[in-house]
Every structure is written in structure tokens, then in C-alpha cells.
Amino acid sequence: MNQKETFIFIGRKTFLFFEDVGGIAILIKNIFSAIPKIFKSFHLISEQMVFMGVNSLPLVLVTSIFTGGVSAVQAAYQFSDYVPMRYLGTAVGKAVVIELGPVLTALVVAGRVGAAIAAELGTMKVTEQIDALETLALDPIRFLVVPRFLSGLVMLPVLTIFSDFVAILGGLGVSVFFLGVSSYTFLNGLKLFFHVSDLVAGLTKACVFGGIIATVGCYQGFKTYGGAEGVGRSTTKAVVLSSVLILISDYIIASMLFG
């Protein structure tokens, strides 16, 4: 690649980046304009809640058990000889509630739900189903995007609470069965520095992540073109972009809340 081609490549990528930023901003504006008509869409929201929330429970369950377990093992390893094991529950609880619960739940949900949203809407776009909605005088933003967005906002915090609970159980199990720490010691440690504000911070993150997953999935679905290949491309982009945005926004929210 010569110098000119490099500049063209960088220019094109920069242009596409700003096109995506602008597109997502417009989509968010349209979502908020359509929210007042939400009373027409309760049945659609409940369907999406089941899909995003209830159907994600097995995946979140498995992920969270091992997340809690590994955080106990890692904390115990780092504590060895320096920090008493009565703080193991504290370390696991803080890590899970503030960081691991919301972020890992969001990442696995981005993989499952974000990809599914992009694939479903992308297929609808290339098979003209979105145009068909328009011809039936139905606004695709109200009909397709708003229910997914609101479900994301509500169900990610719910899944995160479930994930926090399961991860702490996982940490407790590993501590008791493999690390020789009693359940009494672990739970006392867990209560020791527990602040409700930590839980609120974790759930705030989860809420933002839910919005990101739904918005990015819908955006990528809506801008799909080019048949099956295009649907595959949009699905990949949705997962990658939402994962990156989850990590970036995690840092921003953490800086704002704890910085």
C-alpha cells in the first residue's frame, strides 16, 4: 500500500466512523421521539423482554458461576501471605457487583442478543420486510426498535442482578470446596464493605450496556445491504461494535462514579 492509498484508506475509515456515529445519534433521537407512542407497543416489549431476558438466563447462569469461581481463585492467589482470607468475600463481592457482573453479562448478551437483533432486522431489511411495514403505515422505529431498546434497558439490569447472585454463589462454592474458606468467613467478608451504591453503580452500567446492545444491533440491522453476506457482515459488526462500546462506556461510567 503506497502513501496515497494509505491516506485514502484512513480517510475512508474515518468517514465511515463518523457516518456510524451520526447514524446512531439519529437513531437514538428517533427512538426518543417514538417512546411517547409506547402504549401501542406493550405486547412487542413483553415479547422482547422474554427473548432478551428469560431466554438469556441459561447462558448468564453458566457464565456467572465460572466468573464468581475464577474471581475467588484469583483473589485467593493474590491474597496469599499478604491479606487475610476473611476478605475473600469482600474482594469477590466488590469485583462481581461493580465490574464483572455487569460487564461480562453485557458481553455475553451482546454476543447472543445483539447478534440476533442485527441478523433479524438485517434479514428483514434485505427481504423488504421493513419496507412492507412502512407500506402498512407502521413506523419501524416504533414497531421494531423501541421495544428492543426498552427491553435492553430493563432486562440487562435484571440479568445483572441474577448474574451477581449466581457469581457470588459460584465464588462461595469455590471458596468452600477448593480454597478451604468457610461459608461463614466468606459471607462475613462479603457483608463487611458492601455498599448499596456499588450495586447501583453496577446496575447503572447494565442499563447503559442494555441500551448500547439494542441500539447498535438495530442500527447495524437497518443499514444492512447485499443479501446473506450483508446480514453476516452486519451481525459481526453489531457484536464487535457493541463489545467495544461496552468497554469504553464502562471506563467512562466508572470514572464518573468512582473517579
Added chain:
Amino acid sequence: MIVGAYSNTPLQMVCRITAGLDKSSPYKIYHMIEIEDLHKTFGGNYVLRGVNLKIEKGETMVIIGRSGCGKSVLLKHIIGLLKPDKGKIIIDGEDITEFKNEKLYKLRQRFGMLFQASALFDSMTVEENVALGLREHKILPEEEIKEKVKEKLSLVGLPGAENLKPAELSGGMKKRVGLARALAMEPDFVLYDEPTTGLDPIMADAINELIVELSDKLSVTSVAVTHDIVSAYKIADKIAMLYEGKIIFEGTPEQTKNTADSIVQQFITGSAEGPIKTH
């Protein structure tokens, strides 16, 4: 222009004009479509270069032209799915290119559209597909919606198909369900995008018969785009040919058959030799 031919006094004329889209008006209005100097480009490529066309109430206008010449783009402009770069789409005297979303959605309730690949919602059953517009707009109570769906499915020759999913239907059946969905809200205008493409000749003829029957029975204003000349002759009151972004010919099926225009002749005879280049 937009009032009926039965106007007698100026006051009545004004009343009829101001009645506009109000269907409860005792006065009928023409369901007429006028396209004026329509231009559209995609990424610098000219697709439409000044299309002018007028479709009268109750008329079936068939727009013919080669694949990729912009027929579907033109159809999507008529229902407001695409915004033109320049030009007007006038429906019953109002330029819809200036409509805000709210007004456009209201207007679309008067339209039905059959898509080339049917565009059925594959997560829904046939019944849910046909009833979607009625349910979401709460046009009828639930029991009447069920009756309406049955009626429309019978009309398109698919009684009892309510509980099937689109994946269980053949191409012809999908087109029929698409048509039932397009007709469910009793539209004033029906748009057909390649209604017979991908169907065997017998099924294509059955769809053509259906379109003619609907046009006669319901007296809707219809616009169909196709490159199937047999279908065009069968369903059209008028045929227009779109070539290089413009309407180059307009006439009845008989006039189309007998035209001296070499481009139209090449298209309708399906010859590779002639003014239309194959590459």
C-alpha cells in the same frame, strides 16, 4: 382536477376539494396519482431523469422496462418509501414529497403494496401477516379482523391457510398472501412490484386473473411494474415504458402492440437486436 366529474356549482367544487382525504365525506374524490418531473440518483448514478406520468382513478397502469431500469424505485416513490431528488408525487392533489412522517403514514393507510418477493414477516403466521395493519391501527374489533382475514384469504384463493408460516408456503402462495395483506385495509391504491416474477406460467396467470378481478370488483387505482409483457397485456388499462430514467411511451395494450417506437417494439418482442443494448 381532483373533484368528480359530477361537480355542478363552484361551492360544491370547493366543498369537495376541501373534503380532501376525509373518507366520511359524502362527496367522492378521484384517487389519482400524478408524477411530475421525478429525478432520483443513487451514489451519483441517475436512475430517474424526469419521469412524468398520470394514473387516473380505477385505472391499472403497468410500467414496463428492463430489469434495473428504476421501475421499483419509481413505485417506492409513489408510496413515499423514497424521497426524490427533484420532482413531485401528487396524490389526490397533494404533493406527498412534502409530507411529514405523520401525514405520510396516514396516507399509506390508503395504499396496499405487493412486493416482488412478497416480503411476508417470517416470524408471523399467515393470519398475523394479513391482520397486522388492521390490528396495529385498531381499525376493527378483533372478531371482525378474523372475519376480514378469512375473507381476504378466500379472495386470493387460500382459505384455511391462516395458521401456516411463510416458510411453509410456495412462491405463488406467498404472493397471494402478500396480496391479501395488501388488500386487508381496503386500500384506494394498490401497487404491485413484479407480481408474476419467479412464478410458473400457470401461477402467473392465476395472479394476473386475480389482479384483474380485484381491479374490476374493488375499482382500486393500481400501478404494477413488470418486465413480464404477457402479464402487462393481461392486467393493464394503460402501459408505460420506462427507459433510461424517462417514460418514453404511454398507451393502451393495443397501442403498445402496434406502436412504431423501435425501443418499445424491441422490448415487447424480446429481441436482443435493436436500439436497447444488452450490456
